[in-house]
Each structure stands twice: as C-alpha cells, then as structure tokens.
Amino acid sequence: MDKHSALLWMENVSKSFPGVQALENVNLYVNSGEVLGLIGQNGAGKSTLMKILSGVYTIDSGELYFGGQPLRIHNPHHAQEIGISIIYQELNLMPNLSVMENIFVGREPGPPFFVSRRRLEQQTRAILDRMHMRLRPTALVRSLSVAEQQMVEIAKAISRDVRVLIMDEPTSALSETEVETLFEIIGELKRSGVAVIFISHRLEEVLYICDRVTVLRDGKNAGDVLVKDATRDDLIRMMVGRSLEQFFHRDAHLEAVAAGGADVILEVQEIVRIGTPVNPAAVVLDHVSFNLRRGEILGLAGLVGAGRTELVRTIFGADRRSGGRILVDGRPVDIRSPVDAIRLGIGLVPEDRKAQGLILGLAVRVNMTLAHLDQLSRADFVQLGAERRLVEEYIQRFEIRTPSMEQRVVNLSGGNQQKVVIAKWLMLNPKILIMDEPTRGIDVGAKSEIYELMHRLATQGISIIMISSEFPELIAMCDRIVCLAEGRVTGEVARAEASLETLMHYCTLRQQIVITEGTVSL
C-alpha cells in the first residue's frame, strides 16, 4: 500500500498546541470499501487526527493524499466538498426540521429561492431505501431516537457523495439491536465503496466490524494490525504501551489503609441514574457500589463516557440520582444538593475548573472563601480582617503564585487556579474530598505539587476520591482503583495489582457481549 493507491493517506502528520504535542509523525491510511478501527486511550490523539481530516485543524507538518493526489483541507466545508464527512458523538442536526430538510440543508432541490418538497422527498427516499433505513422523510428529527438521528447523519453524508466517513464513538448511545442495525448500514457503506473510520472504546465491536485497526498512543502510532491477526489483549497492549511514566509516587501509606482495616467513611450502594439531556432513557449509572476508607485515596478509572464524573456529581448532590443509597460514617444520608454534601463534610473539585470550580471574574480571596462565608460572617457581615488572614495563610501554605489576593483568578495559571479551588474546600475541613481530573491542563511542576498535597491530605486522614484519565497517575497515587465502563463497576484493583493492562482490561469490558457471529451480514 502506498500513497498513490490508498484512498486516504496521511504521512508523518504532526500537530501541536501551546504546551502539548498532540500528534507526532502519525501515519494513517484507509482504502475504499475498508472499515478502519481507530483506537487509543483518552488523549491519545484520535480527536485531533479526526479534526484534521474534517478541516477543523490544519497540520503543522506532514503530508496528506486523497485518491493519490496531494491534499490540503482548508475548512470543514471544504472537507465535505471533497467527500470527507464526520459524525460526532454529539449529533449536529436541527431538531425542529424534518429528516429530508436536515439531509439536504443548504442544498435543497428546486428553483432559486424555493424548495420543491416533492423532489426533496423523492431524493431522500432514494437514499434511505438504498441504505435500508426505515425512516419517514417528513418525520421531525426531534421525534427520532438517537440511533435514528445517527442514520440521518449518515444519510446526509451519503447525499454529499461521501468517500471517507468518520464515526466517533457511534455505538456509545445505542442499544444492542440498534448497534446491529448500524453495523448493517456500515456493511452497506462498505459495499458501495465508502471508507469508514470507526472510532470506539468497545474493542469487541472494533474486532467485529473493522478490517484493520490503527492504534494511537500519546500522539504517536502504536500499532497497525489486521483484525484477523489480532486479539483483544493485543489491542490493549498496544493502547497502554509498556512504559510507565515517572510520576510522583506515594511511598508512605497509612498502615491501616494498606491493611484494609481503616474505618469505612463513605459507602455508595447501588446508585442508579437514568437520563441525559439528549436521551431521557439512557442508563448513565447502573447500580454502582463502592466504599471509601478513612485516609484512603480511591481512584475511579474509566474511558470517556464511563460515568465517572456523573457518579461523583451524583454523590455530591449536584445531579439527581434515580436510585441507590449513600452512607456516611455508617449512617444513611439524604444528599439532595451540594449544600447537603458540604454539611456532611464532602467537597468536590470539579472536572472543569473554569466552568464549574471558579468564578473567573472575581478575586482569589472571594473565590477561596465562597464556601466558607457562614463561618467568616457575623450578622451577615463578612469579617474582612479574618478573611484576609485566612486567605493569606492558604496562599502561603499552598504556595499559590499570585501578585495579590485581590487578583482575579482568570489571570492565574491553571495550576494556581486549581490550588485556589482545593483551598476553598480545605477551609471547611472536609472528611471527603472528591477530585475530578485534578491535574488536567496544568504543567508538570504544578502537577507534582498537587500530588504531594493530596498525599499530605490523605496522611492527615482525609479520604480522597480521585478521577483521572491518565492511568499511570492513578496507579501512582491511589490505594485502590475502581474501574467503570458504561455506567457499571467492572472491576476493583488493589494497589499491588494495579497495572496499565489490568485497568485497560476492566475499562473496556462490557458486561454482556451479545454480538454473535452471523447475526449481521457484511
């Protein structure tokens, strides 16, 4: 295979963002009528690669060939014109328009300024019939299920004479029968010579539907295998690699925690949460149970969409739960809002610092004491002297680098912003601190400061739940790791047994694998 015979050929593609080398000399190709699986951990570079192909990003260096000819993709519109379409996880449809209007939006048939509904319907029906999609052209998109909306997206791509169709986690929101239908459609696409790039965390599906798999790791190629020669374990090995980065390692663990004898401080039993804004029937959390001991750092591992953030937000009362019990210190508690959680001594350092953790336009001082105002006020007046002393103390203790406590937090670096969020909770002397991606987007130096801080807190007896997409970080920091996949607990790994392979194994595990050979004709 070379650049002149492949339909799409990418060679030595590199792309960097400030502070991050997202892709480094990546090669990828796909042929007509081929289904290529693209897999990798969170942050491996899959999204960046796809955004390059769909014209959202331009490459720093490297070469692209399309149909044997060198190619430059100028913008998303240009990508579609030449026949590269992408279907994102978040579908891009207009809910109040019909199926046919969505498929032909901007290209409606008819005389200038008018739309011929008859021709629109005919052309739509032709595409739907060809793909064996059972959809009514005049149905409103908002009345369709997620699977049906996805079909509309596929039909839209076909109407534009798509030659390379990229699907980003297309099965994550589908039921099993819907997955089978989708696979039949992919089979149709394959037969009509379309190249499909299938991005998924579900390795079983990748092994089932794809002809070949390209694996990315840390922005580099980590393998390219024909599916007939590969096993699930091979793919996992390629995804995680062999090297464990040198992280801050906790050496001194609380003996009680290590021995598993410390008091259980938090018990989560059979938590269920149903419904997302897009899909009210989706099962987000499916009977999740775990417990947390005093002074323990418990990791929550999982890939995108596993339900980690949803789980901790539910525990914290930020989102409603549909079922299950939470016990703090052995007593059942009813947490209906963050106020309840805070009263019980639980703090949450949220996933998105800027959108959920901080009020960017306000001063460091104001942000830090926001949850602590009750204790700092007398007759509703904030005791400014006491407040300043307290904030000063925390700025010193956590070495927060800011010209003054009156600085707006928006002007601080990511690491210092994160310390402000952590300080906000520590002022309340929490028993349990939940940290969702505490080191995301902050530089190496600040990262190790945060690791040390977490370690210190755990030694003082504070229990920490840590979510991270970086497995090495979890392995280095946690006493125990609970693995989630698709809203279910799929495994629990003790510190001694934690390895990249075991974590990846559990995080890609589906509870039931129902796709049986022969049910889908390819």
Place this chain on the structure above:
Amino acid sequence: MTTQSTARAAAPTRKVNWSDYASQFGALGVLIVICVVFAIIEPAFVSSVNLFNVLRQVSIYGLLALGMTFVILTGGIDLSIGSLLALAGLVAAAVYKGGTGLLSAGTAGQAQGFGLWAAIGAAIAVGVIGGLLQGLGVSRLKVPPFIVTLGGLTAFRGGALLFSGGQPISTFTDEYKFWGQGMVGPVPVPVIIFLSFAVVAFIVLRYTRFGRRVYAVGGNPEAARLSGLNVKNITLSVYVITGFFAGLSGFLLSSRLNSAEQVAGVGYELTVIAGVVIGGTSLFGGEGGIFGTVVGILLIGVLSNGLTLMNVSPYYQQILVGLIIVFAVYLDQLIKRRR
C-alpha cells in the same frame, strides 16, 4: 507585607490591574467632564439649587436603579418596575385615602384612611409581593427573567388600571406630599432617601455575605451552586429587592406629583437599565456595583438637565442618551478585551 513577598518569589504575574477599576470609574470620568463642560457653557448649571434639582429629578430613577443593580449582577433583568411602581403608588394613595380610586374621588386633602405609615407599608408590600411572584417564576419555574418580567410589565399595568378604574387618585395632605416634595434644609427629601438607600445597598453588596453571593451567582451560577450556595433563593431575593424599591418609589412618585396615576412610571425600566449599564454593571452578571450605578444615573440626569438649560430639544436628548448607552458598553468591552 507577606503577600508581596509571595509575589516576588513567584513566577512573573501581572501587577495591579488598573483596568479592573476602569469600568467603575470610567463613567465617573465622563460625568466629571460633562459637568465641567456644562459649567463653562452655562454657569447656572453649578448653582446649588440646580444641582439639588438634578438630584431630585434622578432620585426615583436612582432608587429603582439600586434594586436593578442587584438583579443585573445576578445576570437577570427586571422590566416590570415601572408598572409595579404605578400599582404600588395607587395602592398607597387608596390606603391613605381609605378607598380605591373611584370611591375616593373628591375627598381632597382629608386623611380619612389608614394613615401615612399604612400607605407606605402597603406600597412596599405590593412591590415585595410583585417581586416575590416574579422571583419564583425565575428561580423555581426556570422561565427566563426577561420573559417573566415582561409578563409583569403588562400584568402589573393591567392591575393598576383595574385597581384605579382608570382614574388617578390625587391631592393629598402635606404630611403625604412631604416625602416627595419636602425639603430638609436645602436638601429635597427624596434625595435623602435615595442617598441613604444607596449607602445601604453599597454596604450590602460590598461587605455582606449576601452581597458576595449575589456576585458569585452572577459570575458563575454553576460554580456557585457547587460551592454550596443556594442559587435559587439568592435569585429569588434580588427580585424581591427590585420589588421593594418599585413599591417605595411608587409611593414617593405619587407624593411628589400629588397624584397616583395608572400611567406613572411608563418606560422607567429602560432609563434605569441604561443608568445601571452606563455605570459599568455587566448585563451578563457578576461585575459592577452601586457606585457605578449612582454615577450612571447621575450622568443621565445631568445630561438631561444641562441640555435643557441650554435649550436643547428633548428629542436630541433622547438621541444622545441612546448613543451614550451604546458607547459606554462598547468602552467597557474594549477594556475587558485588553484585560
């Protein structure tokens, strides 16, 4: 100081941001410039009589603007204040006279009703209840504030017309008129009321827990909620505050005009919002304050007074105020983009 030593040891970050203050003091600068210009062109402008006159003219707008500042700081808006003011004024007058508009016609100058304090209390109660209803609509039913208070704008005006039967309630005793027309020394009473409440509102926003929370909710409601703030109740309370000021202003306006009218306060909401925005409070919430609001309202008052003294047609004045609103916000955005 220890703060400074931390800063010195630290990686280079920015020093004091003067632009942080620009949005608050920018309007003050413009106000001073305009005052100087008027003083040069028209010396009568700077007489103490005229200056108190300006203050009296803006005091009702000013009171309404204090409440509006709270609402806008949470990222909301209240369009209903003018209508609520009219309803509250009519209720105050009716309570004072002991009957609704139709019944009380012709009982000029005689206090046979429930007394002055009952009248003031009734006006404020009407305002607070109106604000409470709208606050519930915004915080509990999750209807956007623009829509809820647009409904209030229409409904309260309808309530005022219904209550008064289309007739104004006029001519009060001196005791009633004192609050809108009286003087304490050289200072008009409404000015004293306005400035007193401005000080209170300033202190509340700046030094209390509640004020802190208003800014937090406006700056980032999700972060505020995750920090354990009761975002719903804070949102509710700011509409009660605008209602309170609308009620009080309703009484004061009826006193000043010696008549409670169902058409009182029409269009006030727009002047008030203009004043708050010119004063540097962001319509997106979380930024601004009472100081800016007072300056913004004064700016509108001074402009209209000065231009009137110079015999400029009120039509031009409206055009000018319109331009200043847009220019002030443009300036504000320019500063923020730099920051």
